[in-house]
Amino acid sequence: MTSYPVRTYEQVREALLARQEIALLDVREEDPHAQSHPLFAANMPLSRLELDAWSRLPRRSVPIVVFDNGEGFAERAAAKLVDLGYTDVALLDGGLAGWIRAGGEVFRDVNVPSKAFGELVEAKRHTPSLSAQEVKALLDAKDDVVVLDARRFDEYQTMNIPGSISVPGAELALRARALAPDPKTRVIVNCAGRTRSIIGTQSLVNAGLPNPVAALRNGTIGWTLAGQSLEHGARRQFAPGAGLDAGVLSTSREAAAALATRAGVKHVTLAELGAWVDDASRSTYRYDVRTPGEYGHAHLPGFQNAPGGQLVQETEMFAPVRGARVVLFDDDGVRALMTGSWLAQMNVDVYVLAGVTNEDLTARGAWQPQRPLPDATPALSPAALAELVEHGDARVAIINVTSSANHVKAHVPGAFWAMRSDLANALAAIEKEQQPDRYVVVCQTNAIAPYAAPDVASLTGKPVHVVEGGTSAWIREGLPVEAGDTRLASPRTDRYRRPYEGTDNAHEAMNAYLEWEYGLIAQLDRDGTHGFNVV
Incomplete structure (x- = not known):
């Protein structure tokens, strides 16, 4: 087994305090992450690394520290990141338990840096x-x-x-x-x-x-x-033209500009930004903070859509590299400056793009993240899979690797749900129950299934197919679906259940959540790495 460098709690803390670039990645699923993690640990589950890494970690030489809580995910994630081209990958010494033993503060819930910042504000x-x-x-x-x-x-x-x-x-x-x-x-x-x-x-x-x-x-x-x-x-939504009257817009711009200056927001030109994108020594994130509709109509190449409020709410998810540069764009002179003012107060090195014209907005449609090509796997059409399902072929096992929420909502009849990071355990249970001679791997849109299929083939030694277009294509063709939390071959730990999402004791969960939020400022003081500065 390959050995990887180890970085200690003290080394990670020193990098955070010095505002050096570092990506501290919790590669467990969202629910265990939400139970306990360091303040600036970004959740990047092992099961989705190929889908997310190149967008969320744009510089391949960025220092990365991965951890789990003894499940064995960290070593697997490190290997995957190296395969994806990252050159500075280390394990956190002792994982989460090591962080705690060294005196590191740990936090509950998700998007904690932003929530703690809100309490401080x-x-x-x-x-x-x-x-x-x-x-x-x-x-x-x-x-x-x-x-x-x-x-x-x-x-x-x-x-x-x-x-x-x-x-x-x-x-x-x-x-x-x-x-x-x-x-x-x-x-x-x-x-x-x-x-x-x-x-x-x-x-x-x-x-x-x-x-x-x-x-x-x-x-x-x-x-x-x-x-x-x-x-x-x-x-009910705001009208598209609301706030864009010349006089009102001018007043809003002046207020946003004054606030951004006070907070320390800087400006950058397209030419300067081009040099930054090619800079191998710094990570640069590029975000268009307008609405998804505006972004889809026309946007700058290379800019990801991150509506301003969500970027402030989910900062560590959009930009997990602490110490990186963040560049923002809008076409009104208000939203990017206001968003930037908050990010700057969160100790982010933030810039607003200046001097852009409509002619520069040459890209169209939704954001298309760059991803590695998966190993080739034979494909089945939904109709071909439907024929297998109709004949009740017990020698074929269908594995659904979408989110558990998607599986519960609608899945191909007879499909097992399995979390990709838990495939070894899930497949062992399926093999014992069904003893299939081949597998079909499906997900919602055929995004993750092509990456999971080679894992299934390696673990079982049996033929594997993926479904063209995934469950969405199956549904579009009018084929029947099942719903409900049945045939779960993995525990549903891929998503943390929020306190307002129908927990068994909703009122108790909501009260506990509010009490937790009230305590975040004290936790920030104990942790001491945030660098937040409310203006």
């Missing part, structure tokens, strides 16, 4: 807030109030405050003046919990919005704990 700036009961009283009295939901639109549709409007993240500073043109109108900002409510509200305060502004304290969690009903399936 509220404590330092005394961000105004109103309780769920106070907001409901205002709404019931038909007071002059508008509620703006700062989450992604799909999250908003799942559950929302009655009457609220979806205005995700960075859109707030651009759109709020148009959505509440009367300065006497009270503006309430909410999210599911606390972070985006706090950051969204403070964004409007920082941007000089003349209206009275407040966060809905504890978001939809607080609303639910107060015994108040939520809406579901709402579709």
Whole structure:
């Protein structure tokens, strides 16, 4: 077995304090990651490395430290990263347990740097807030109030405050003046919990919005704990032109520029950025912070879509290399500067792209990440697989390697769900139960199945096929599906269940979540590596 260099807790901590580039990667699945991890550990599961590594770790010589908690994933991840071209890969000495033994602070939940930062912002700036009961009283009295939901639109549709409007993240500073043109109108900002409510509200305060502004304290969690009903399936959104009137836009730009300067945001030209992208000594991330629709219509080549609010909420997921440069783009002069102002306060080296014209926006469509070519595996059409399923061929085992949530929602009849990082255990159980003579590997869109299929072939020594287009193609052809959490060959640890997602004791889970968030500032102090500076 190949041996890899080891980096200690002290060495990782020293790099973080010195703002040197380092990617500390937790290669376990999301649920165990959420139970305990270092502050700046980015979750990059072993099962998805080929899909994510080249986008999330753009420089192949970046220092990478991987860890698990004794499951054996770290060594496998290190080998995979080396195969993907990374040249400075090390293991964390002792893994998570070693970090704890050395005195390292560990955190629960996901997107912890951003959530901890949000708590610090509220404590330092005394961000105004109103309780769920106070907001409901205002709404019931038909007071002059508008509620703006700062989450992604799909999250908003799942559950929302009655009457609220979806205005995700960075859109707030651009759109709020148009959505509440009367300065006497009270503006309430909410999210599911606390972070985006706090950051969204403070964004409007920082941007000089003349209206009275407040966060809905504890978001939809607080609303639910107060015994108040939520809406579901709402579709209210800001109008595309909201905030783009010349006079309103000029005011918003001036406020965003002043705030960005105070926070330490810098500017870069396209020519300078071109040199940075080719620089082998620094990592550079490039993000377009506009809406997905605007991005799909036209964007700069090489720029990934990261709507500003989500980039601030999920910073370590978008940019896991701590110490890297981050370059932001918009076409309005507000959203990138506001997003950059928050990232700069989070101790990120952030720049806004200047001097771009519409003629520079030559790329179209959704972001297409660069990925390595998988080993060739024979493919079956959905119709060919349907014929196998219809005949009930017990000698064929179908392995679904999509997310467990996708499997539960809809899967090919008879398919087993297996987590790719757990394939050895899952296949052993399937072999014992079914004794197949061949396997068919499927996922939702045929993204991960081609990488998992060679693993199945290696572990079983049997023929393996993948399904063209995955389960999505199967469904498009009108073929029958099964639903439910049946035939699970792996534990469902691929996703951490949020406290508002139907846990067995939802109220207890929500209260515990809020208590955890309140304690984050003390954890930041004990950890001491964050470098956050609230302006």
